[in-house]
Amino acid sequence: MTFDSIITIAAFCCYLIFMLCIGMYFVGKNRTTNEYFLGGRQLGSWVTSMSAQASDMSGWLLMGLPGAAYLSGISAGWIAIGLAIGTYLNWLLVAKRLRQYTKTAGDAITLPQFFKNRFHDESGWISVVAAVFILVFFLFYTASGFVSCAKLFSSVFGIPYIVSLLVGAVVVISYTFAGGFFAVCWTDFFQGILMFFCVLAVPTIAIFSMGGPTEFFSQVEAFNPNFLNMLVDGATGVPYTAMGIISLLAWGLGYFGQPHILVRFMGISSPQAIKKSRRIATVWVLISLTAAIMIGVSGRMFLGDGLLLNDGNQETIYINMVAKIFPVFIAGIFLSAILAAIMSTADSQLLVTASAITEDFYHNKIRKNASEKELMWVSRGCVMAVAIIAVLIATNQNSTILGLVSYAWGGFGSAFGPLVLCSLFWRRTNKQGAYAGIIVGGVVDLVWAQLSGGIFDLYEIVPGFVFGLLAIVVVSLLTPAPTKAVTDEFDSYHHCVE
Structure with missing residues (x-):
């Protein structure tokens, strides 16, 4: 092992130890599942906004999106535009209402539990159905984070892919297992700060090293004019169709259903803290997504076409730029931003999946009288089990981060997005419509994703979301109206958010 590698590893270790210390700090603060899964509803504006956005973006921000821009130029920005719009609307339309309604509806601590309480589903099967979809889609989403981690370690240190995969998984599992929601959110807060600084610094330094913005854009224009054209795929020179642009913008729809x-x-x-959080999150997202696109475009000029030799290798563009720009220890800190992005999402996904299995399946259907101590250990066992399965999925070295994220993102947006909106805004939504929305939206998304050609090239979240929404409306109108208890609860919640 070279001296440079040792220095870089030292920087990684400093960062990882810091994350683990945060997890250990919160070990004794989780006495109930409410605290372990939801932190007792005690997050402040900054931690809420930064942790939400850090968990949102994952390794996709520093690897998947820059890789797409490295191939196609700024036309990859259609995804970013959709995500920016979706982020803002999610904070504007959903955040405060969901905070209030989950308190009003039986103090729900998971999204499936909210659905159960919202529609007074005494059978509890709606939360089981929702938990199944969470398990399926989060396995792929969590796997995308582990793939990011494996690519990082194998690219930087030449460590075998499988060994790299296991190292990343062990770290994420450790602090999530120990510290729960507080540990996840506070680690995400610091990781969000690191991600923001690094994603902005790398393209800025690269562009000025090439002579500044004017000279840089002249070089891009000379290399490939289509790289600066939003309407043309810079890789192929083929203009985007309306369906292609809709598919990319439709990523924004996914936000309404991401647990x-x-x-x-x-x-x-408190609901009053939402407005400040929304402003922080919106600024973070706009700057970070723009900078991620510029990493890809500037990286194509800075490093040339060398990353085109192997499929998926373009997603290491940030890693290669950092290695070329910075001294080894500083490079180690900047590479830790990828770990930050990966862990900030994978830890959240593990915790949400564990909460769904524990609360909405085990506690709901198997052990209704389980003690808090028992539920805590089941929760931690679920974190371990889900992580192991996700690692097995991630052992496929040909998986792309963007592909895995796209699949899971579309699934959640289709299965849960329409129902979240209808639950919060439409008084007439009933239990039968809720079941129909989850099942139809989720199944249409899953089936559509397996098809290709013609209309089936449309991103599956679009038909999944539309059919899920139609199913809720049609079935709710064709079946009996909600009971008075359900509508009175809706009116009580609605009064609180006006």
């Missing part, structure tokens, strides 16, 4: 983001809204200390 690991929505749970941050549920955990904030």
Whole structure:
């Protein structure tokens, strides 16, 4: 092992030890599942906003999106535009309402539990159905984080892919297992700060090293004019179709159904803190997504076409730029930003999946009288089990981060997005409509993703979301109206958010 590698590893270790210390600090603060999964609803504005956005972006921000821009230029920004719009609307329309309604509806601590309480589903099967979809889609989402981690270690240190995969998984599991929601949110807070600084610094330094913005854009124009054209795929020179642009913008629809983001809204200390959080989150997202696109475009000029040799290798563009720009220890800190991005999402996904299995399946259907101590250990066991399965999925070295994220993101947006919106805004939504929305939206998304050609090239979240929404409306109108108890509860919640 070279001296440079040792220095870089030292920087990584400093960062990882800091994350583990945060997890250990919160070990004794989780006495109930409410505290372990939701932090007792005590998060402040800054921690809520930064942890929500850090958990949102994952390794995709520093690897998947820059890789897409490295191939296609700024036209990859259509995804970023959709995500920026979706982020803002999620904070504006959903955050405060979900915080209030989850308190009103039986103090729900998970999204499936909210659905159960919202529609007074005494059978509890709606939370089981929702938990199944969470398990399926989060396995792939968590796997994307582990793939990011494996690519990072194997690229930087030449460590075998599988060994790299296991190292990353062990660290994430450790502090999530120990510290729960507080540990996840506070680590995400610091990771969000690191991600923001690094994603902004790398393209800025690269562009000025090439002579400044004017000279840089002249070089891009000379290299490939399509790289600066939002309407043309810079890789192929083929203009985007309306369906292609809709597919990319439709990523924004996914926000309304992402459990690991929505749970941050549920955990904030007060509804009044939402407005400040929304402003912080919006600024973070706009700057970070723009900078991520510029990493890809500037990296193509800075490093040339060398990353095109192997499929998926373009997603290491940030790693290669950092190695070329910075001294080894500083490079280690900047590379730790990828770990920050990976862990800030994977830890949230593990915790939300564990909460769904523990509260919405085990506690709901198997052990209704389980003690808090028993539920805590089941929760930690679920964290371990889900992580192991996700690692097995991630052993496929040909998986791309963007592909895995796209699959899971579309699934959640389709299965839960329409129902979250209807639950919060439409008084007439009933239990039968809720079941129909989850099942139809989720199944349409899953089936559509397996098809290709013609209309099936449309990103599956679009038909999944539309059919899920139609199913809720049609079935709710064709079946009996909600009971008075359900509508009175809706009116009580609605009065609180006006």
